[in-house]
Amino acid sequence: MLAKKGVRRVKRSKNVSSRDVAREVGVSQATVSYVLNNVPGIKIKPETRQAVLEAAKRLNYHPNLIAKSMRLQKSMSIGVVSDKNVSSYWFMKVLEGIKDAVSNKNYSITLCFNKTLDDRNAEHLNYYRSNRIDGIIFAFSSLSDGQIAYMLDNNIPFVVIHSNVKNEMVRVVKTDMTNAMLQAVMHLKEQGFEKIAYLSTGSGDKWDRRYPEYVKAIEGCGMKVHDDLVVRFDAFEEGTEGIFDGFMAKAQVPCAVISDSNNLAFSLLKYAARKGIKVPEQLAVIAIGSSRFADLSYPSLSTVQAPLYEMGYKGAEMLFDIMDGNIINDVVTLEWSFAPRDSSKLNRNAQL
Amino acid sequence: MLAKKGVRRVKRSKNVSSRDVAREVGVSQATVSYVLNNVPGIKIKPETRQAVLEAAKRLNYHPNLIAKSMRLQKSMSIGVVSDKNVSSYWFMKVLEGIKDAVSNKNYSITLCFNKTLDDRNAEHLNYYRSNRIDGIIFAFSSLSDGQIAYMLDNNIPFVVIHSNVKNEMVRVVKTDMTNAMLQAVMHLKEQGFEKIAYLSTGSGDKWDRRYPEYVKAIEGCGMKVHDDLVVRFDAFEEGTEGIFDGFMAKAQVPCAVISDSNNLAFSLLKYAARKGIKVPEQLAVIAIGSSRFADLSYPSLSTVQAPLYEMGYKGAEMLFDIMDGNIINDVVTLEWSFAPRDSSKLNRNAQL
DNA sequence: CTGAAAGCGCTAACAT
DNA sequence: ATGTTAGCGCTTTCAG
Numbered sequence: 001m002l003a004k005k006g007v008r009r010v011k012r013s014k015n016v017s018s019r020d021v022a023r024e025v026g027v028s029q030a031t032v033s034y035v036l037n038n039v040p041g042i043k044i045k046p047e048t049r050q051a052v053l054e055a056a057k058r059l060n061y062h063p064n065l066i067a068k069s070m071r072l073q074k075s076m077s078i079g080v081v082s083d084k085n086v087s088s089y090w091f092m093k094v095l096e097g098i099k100d101a102v103s104n105k106n107y108s109i110t111l112c113f114n115k116t117l118d119d120r121n122a123e124h125l126n127y128y129r130s131n132r133i134d135g136i137i138f139a140f141s142s143l144s145d146g147q148i149a150y151m152l153d154n155n156i157p158f159v160v161i162h163s164n165v166k167n168e169m170v171r172v173v174k175t176d177m178t179n180a181m182l183q184a185v186m187h188l189k190e191q192g193f194e195k196i197a198y199l200s201t202g203s204g205d206k207w208d209r210r211y212p213e214y215v216k217a218i219e220g221c222g223m224k225v226h227d228d229l230v231v232r233f234d235a236f237e238e239g240t241e242g243i244f245d246g247f248m249a250k251a252q253v254p255c256a257v258i259s260d261s262n263n264l265a266f267s268l269l270k271y272a273a274r275k276g277i278k279v280p281e282q283l284a285v286i287a288i289g290s291s292r293f294a295d296l297s298y299p300s301l302s303t304v305q306a307p308l309y310e311m312g313y314k315g316a317e318m319l320f321d322i323m324d325g326n327i328i329n330d331v332v333t334l335e336w337s338f339a340p341r342d343s344s345k346l347n348r349n350a351q352l
Numbered sequence: 353m354l355a356k357k358g359v360r361r362v363k364r365s366k367n368v369s370s371r372d373v374a375r376e377v378g379v380s381q382a383t384v385s386y387v388l389n390n391v392p393g394i395k396i397k398p399e400t401r402q403a404v405l406e407a408a409k410r411l412n413y414h415p416n417l418i419a420k421s422m423r424l425q426k427s428m429s430i431g432v433v434s435d436k437n438v439s440s441y442w443f444m445k446v447l448e449g450i451k452d453a454v455s456n457k458n459y460s461i462t463l464c465f466n467k468t469l470d471d472r473n474a475e476h477l478n479y480y481r482s483n484r485i486d487g488i489i490f491a492f493s494s495l496s497d498g499q500i501a502y503m504l505d506n507n508i509p510f511v512v513i514h515s516n517v518k519n520e521m522v523r524v525v526k527t528d529m530t531n532a533m534l535q536a537v538m539h540l541k542e543q544g545f546e547k548i549a550y551l552s553t554g555s556g557d558k559w560d561r562r563y564p565e566y567v568k569a570i571e572g573c574g575m576k577v578h579d580d581l582v583v584r585f586d587a588f589e590e591g592t593e594g595i596f597d598g599f600m601a602k603a604q605v606p607c608a609v610i611s612d613s614n615n616l617a618f619s620l621l622k623y624a625a626r627k628g629i630k631v632p633e634q635l636a637v638i639a640i641g642s643s644r645f646a647d648l649s650y651p652s653l654s655t656v657q658a659p660l661y662e663m664g665y666k667g668a669e670m671l672f673d674i675m676d677g678n679i680i681n682d683v684v685t686l687e688w689s690f691a692p693r694d695s696s697k698l699n700r701n702a703q704l
Numbered sequence: 705c706t707g708a709a710a711g712c713g714c715t716a717a718c719a720t
Numbered sequence: 721a722t723g724t725t726a727g728c729g730c731t732t733t734c735a736g
Contacts, residue, residue: 015481017729028707033731043705062481066427067729069418070712077462077484088444088644099465108484109463110429113451129414131367131713132429132460263648270650273625292440293645296615298622369713380723385715395721419713422728483729 016059024055032056036063069131078102078319079133081112081124083141089292090308094139094161097312105320112136119146128156135319138163139312157322161315162306164205171322173315173332177213177288180304180336184258184286185217187302187338191346193256193284197229199247199268200260207232210260210288229255233264244271253282256344258304262291265301269343273298285343299342307334368411376407384408388415421483430454430671431485433464433476435493441644442660446491446513449664457672464488471498480508487671490515491664509674513667514658516557523674525667525684529565529640532656532688536610536638537569539654539690543698545608545636549581551599551620552612559584562612562640581607585616596623605634608696610656614643617653621695625650637695651694659686 018036022029027048034042035052044052055061069075080098082091095109102109110133112124125147127133135157143160148167151158159171188196198214200207211230218225231247244267251257259265265287272279279285279299287294290305314332321327370388374381379400386394387404396404407413421427432450434443447461454461462485464476477499479485487509495512500519503510511523540548550566552559563582570577583599596619603609611617617639624631631637631651639646642657666684673679 015483015729018731019729029730030708030732031706034706037731039731045705048705062478064729065482065484066418066421067483067712068731070422070714070728071730071732073712075418080463088440091444092440095463096465099463108479111432111447111451111461111463113448126414127460129367130417131419132417266645266648266650270648273650291645293618293643293648296618296622296645297649298625367713370715371713381713382715382724383722386722389715391716397721400721416713419728420715422712422730423714423716425728 015064016061018061018063021052021055021059021061024059025051027052073131074134075131076106077108077110077133078316079110079112079124079127079136080139081114081122081136081141082139083114090290090306091139093290093308094312094315097309097314098137098139098316099312101313101316101320107134114141116144116147119144119150122147125150125156135159135323137161137315137319139315157319159315159318159322161311164209168330171318171330173311173318173334175306175311175334175336177210177304177306177336178216180338181213181217181288182220183338184302184304184340184344185214185221185223187340188256188284188286188344189221189223191280191284191344193254194223195226195229195251195254196223196256196258197231197247197251198225198258198260199264200230200232201264202232206260214258241271244268248275248277253277254284255282256280256284257286259285259287260289262287262289262294262301262303265343266293266297269297269299269301280342280344280346284346294339294341297343302341302344303339304336305339306336310334367416368413370413370415373404373407373411373413376411377403379404425483426486427483428458429460429462429485430668431462431464431476431479431488432491433466433474433488433493434491435466442642442658443491445642445660446664446667449661449666450489450491450668451664453665453668453672459486466493468496468499471496471502474499477502477508487511487675489513489667489671491667509671511667511671511674513663516561523670523682525663525670525686527658527663527686527688529562529656529658529688530568532690533565533569533640534572535690536654536656536692536696537566537573537575539692540608540636540638540696541573541575543632543636543696545606546575547578547581547603547606548575548608548610549583549599549603550577550610550612551616552582552584553616554584558612566610593623596620600627600629605629606636607634608632608636609638611637611639612641614639614641614646614653614655617695618645618649621649621651621653632694632696632698636698646691646693649695654693654696655691656688657691658688662686 018032019029022032032052035044035049065076099109110127112127116122124136137159139161143163143165148170152169161173162175165172185196196218200211215225228250233243259268265285268285269279272283277283286302286304288304290303290308294301294303311334318332370384371381374384384404387396387401417428451461464479468474476488489511491513495515495517500522504521513525514527517524537548548570550563552563567577580602585595611620617637620637621631624635629635638654638656640656642655642660646653646655663686670684
């Protein structure tokens with residue numbers, strides 16, 4: 001079964017083409033195309049159709065997508081770009097959603113890594129210009145104004161998932177955490193926590209988007225935001241121990257904490273374990289964001305989490321709308337949810 | 353800007369082609385191709401070359417990769433397939449390596465999800481048959497014998513990263529954890545642990561590959577494997593608490609544990625925290641495998657870890673060798689490393 | 705209902 | 721040193 005030895009280059013075995021199928025059946029290539037693509041408005045005699053279908057199967061015919069792309073002037077692939085610093089969990093989840101959406105249209109996914117050279121020479125732009133991809137989805141990727149302007153100017157189809165893009169012209173998959181955050185705060189309040197602190201890693205973006213939601217939720221529950229209970233770490237990487245000490249001294253147990261990052265929450269759990277602070281009895285912790293490890297930490301971490309799969313799916317659908325010229329919805333907004341786990345549930349059942 | 357003929361396309365603004373460049377300079381399309389591709393053995397007058405280069409830049413010419421693919425009968429993309437259940441962290445790390453390797457050859461990455469239909473109709477096979485991809489990299493993907501046989505029979509270029517493929521014909525990126533495991537065991541021994549247990553999730557593959565390494569390392573350190581200290585969970589998902597209880601009753605603290613999975617190790621850390629067992633003083637834990645959260649658990653988790661980036665990079669290089677017909681190395685073996693963290697370091701410094 | 709034919713943009717023999 | 725030309729496999733007018 002193996003190919004002849006001595007061939008310097010592993011040649012692709014010659015594929016059967018639609019012409020071969022046509023010859024086999026004794027019809028023209030056009031007819032084969034009509035049948036196989038179910039071209040609307042073209043009538044084919046049933047027996048002809050049947051014969052073509054059978055011959056295609058018998059000859060093991062697979063349409064050459066490159067040729068189709070060539071003719072159609074589109075690559076049938078979309079580029080997905082992410083920064084490297086993005087949580088791989090988020091990215092993979094979104095990717096699953098994108099994947100399912102593009103598969104429906106017989107599109108594939110080409111991965112782009114955001115090695116930004118400059119605004120006009122990023123990898124995804126080169127991919128687009130060379131017809132490798134028909135459109136771009138930015139998932140959690142930072143995006144310069146210059147690049148946005150360039151893409152809009154040049155009519156490059158793209159959508160942005162979960163980024164803080166201000167430009168009104170850009171199609172964005174937005175998410176709304178207002179309800180989920182309210183649920184989280186109510187959950188804490190119902191368990192008797194009167195102090196609900198907010199801890200932030202201080203990165204501008206997260207702060208700007210998440211902190212106001214916290215404020216809304218606190219006030220929506222008829223509580224008040226105490227500045228003492230809002231801590232913003234300017235330099236999270238180092239020396240957090242001291243900052244936690246300072247925070248705990250101010251806050252005093254029992255206290256609840258909403259953290260704007262998973263990592264910060266995990267660190268806090270570590271800190272609590274080290275100091276013998278009981279979670280959640282003395283310190284309830286809820287993180288904003290999702291992580292595969294929310295279930296695995298001890299105690300498992302309650303989260304306010306984004307609809308990742310749906311974000312991917314919707315994002316891809318929007319991109320197709322743009323590429324098809326149907327502008328149905330500029331902005332899609334999806335809801336976050338609150339997933340209570342042991343780090344905030346007082347009367348929790350013993351579970352692993 | 354462009355649009356010489358005033359043709360207005362809805363989808364994509366008409367791209368400038370090599371023909372346009374040729375006309376602009378007053379040479380033939382062939383010359384443009386020769387210059388832009390630096391075709392070896394073709395002499396071009398320096399001033400001609402210069403003129404072509406300048407015109408290409410001036411006209412903002414970008415070669416159409418689809419057309420090139422069509423002509424060359426290759427897609428310039430390789431498929432990367434992974435199972436969904438793979439740790440996304442591993443996958444992303446390997447992907448980074450693959451990415452860098454394929455970029456060097458002007459190849460792109462097409463993502464395939466392993467929705468296996470049957471041995472001959474998996475998505476990556478359809479992608480290959482329709483010329484969407486020129487070769488396949490399986491990263492942590494399970495792979496049936498039937499599928500392997502099919503791909504070998506049909507001369508489909510593929511390499512396998514980190515899988516337990518037995519077939520000698522398959523090009524595999526293997527890894528070797530012997531040294532790393534030995535280091536881990538020595539590390540435990542040096543800290544005075546006399547009992548070094550082994551916990552496995554019992555999945556056949558991990559067990560078959562990792563447990564023998566444990567045995568080698570234990571014996572390499574002049575110790576002996578005690579069957580009491582080797583526990584294999586047949587049903588890990590549920591009821592682990594009781595199994596941990598049973599294990600601890602047999603093992604008795606102080607004891608060290610090497611776990612063949614990160615998740616199992618995290619669970620064990622949770623269990624220890626719940627039971628008040630001190631880690632690492634009473635129970636030292638080392639996991640085999642990498643995780644973004646090894647640093648974030650409390651205590652941080654020591655790991656014996658794989659060279660993920662290199663595995664991706666090497667895998668891609670091997671695939672190109674196969675596609676080019678140069679069989680340089682059937683098997684590449686890369687070394688694991690041992691990363692000691694707090695879960696196994698007795699005199700650890702306080703660190704977050 | 706179906707066929708003939710014209711390309712999509714590129715590369716590589718083969719000419720000159 | 722450069723030009724001519726023949727496709728790669730497909731879709732899609734336009735003709736019958």
